[in-house]
Amino acid sequence: GAVVSQHPSRVICKSGTSVKIECRSLDFQATTMFWYRQFPKQSLMLMATSNEGSKATYEQGVEKDKFLINHASLTLSTLTVTSAHPEDSSFYICSARLSSRATDTQYFGPGTRLTVL
Amino acid sequence: SQQGEEDPQALSIQEGENATMNCSYKTSINNLQWYRQNSGRGLVHLILIRSNEREKHSGRLRVTLDTSKKSSSLLITASRAADTASYFCATDEGGGFKTIFGAGTRLFVKA
Numbered sequence: 001g002a003v004v005s006q007h008p009s010r011v012i013c014k015s016g017t018s019v020k021i022e023c024r025s026l027d028f029q030a031t032t033m034f035w036y037r038q039f040p041k042q043s044l045m046l047m048a049t050s051n052e053g054s055k056a057t058y059e060q061g062v063e064k065d066k067f068l069i070n071h072a073s074l075t076l077s078t079l080t081v082t083s084a085h086p087e088d089s090s091f092y093i094c095s096a097r098l099s100s101r102a103t104d105t106q107y108f109g110p111g112t113r114l115t116v117l
Numbered sequence: 118s119q120q121g122e123e124d125p126q127a128l129s130i131q132e133g134e135n136a137t138m139n140c141s142y143k144t145s146i147n148n149l150q151w152y153r154q155n156s157g158r159g160l161v162h163l164i165l166i167r168s169n170e171r172e173k174h175s176g177r178l179r180v181t182l183d184t185s186k187k188s189s190s191l192l193i194t195a196s197r198a199a200d201t202a203s204y205f206c207a208t209d210e211g212g213g214f215k216t217i218f219g220a221g222t223r224l225f226v227k228a
Contacts, residue, residue, distance in 0.1 A: 034215065043205060044160075044218045093159060095216075106216055110159040
């Protein structure tokens with residue numbers, strides 16, 4: 001099946017630094033990619049939807065200046081957590097879909113665990 | 118935003134027993150999906166059921182969908198210790214452009 005990778009899988013950083021997480025679709029071109037955040041023992045909360053070549057659409061309550069999303073190509077989307085603070089510590093998961101149609105399967109990456117000290 | 122509510126939040130059963138998890142949602146949908154997540158890992162897609170389907174099977178999994186009640190259930194038959202994981206339902210929202218997850222059920226299967 002289709003594969004989505006994330007890099008890094010785990011990152012520890014100091015408060016105030018910025019962290020970039022990459023999401024790649026390895027064997028298909030993803031028109032649409034999604035970024036989710038998951039706190040321990042909780043569900044996945046959609047942060048934003050990114051479409052290749054256009055600005056990301058952020059969910060209510062998600063700061064676009066805090067979480068910068070770039071979807072520059074059909075196989076790569078990046079999430080940059082700017083000026084990270086301990087409350088940003090979470091599991092970040094991306095997913096990719098061939099098109100914007102909900103009937104297309106979403107393929108999820110393995111996740112990136114961010115710990116901000 | 119979160120679309121689905123899942124019930125129960127946690128479920129502990131013996132190996133060999135069946136496990137049933139329920140999911141309710143709020144808005145109309147095109148499809149509903151079930152995912153599995155092992156602790157600290159990514160998601161594994163289990164099954165997708167469309168709004169015009171009532172039941173779907175895949176191996177030991179059986180999913181039902183009742184659009185009149187806006188609810189779905191996932192049944193895992195003859196459970197195994199390896200089925201221990203969190204299970205999430207997810208529905209499309211916003212005209213089908215995005216997928217919203219339910220709160221999840223944590224299943225623990227005792228060997």
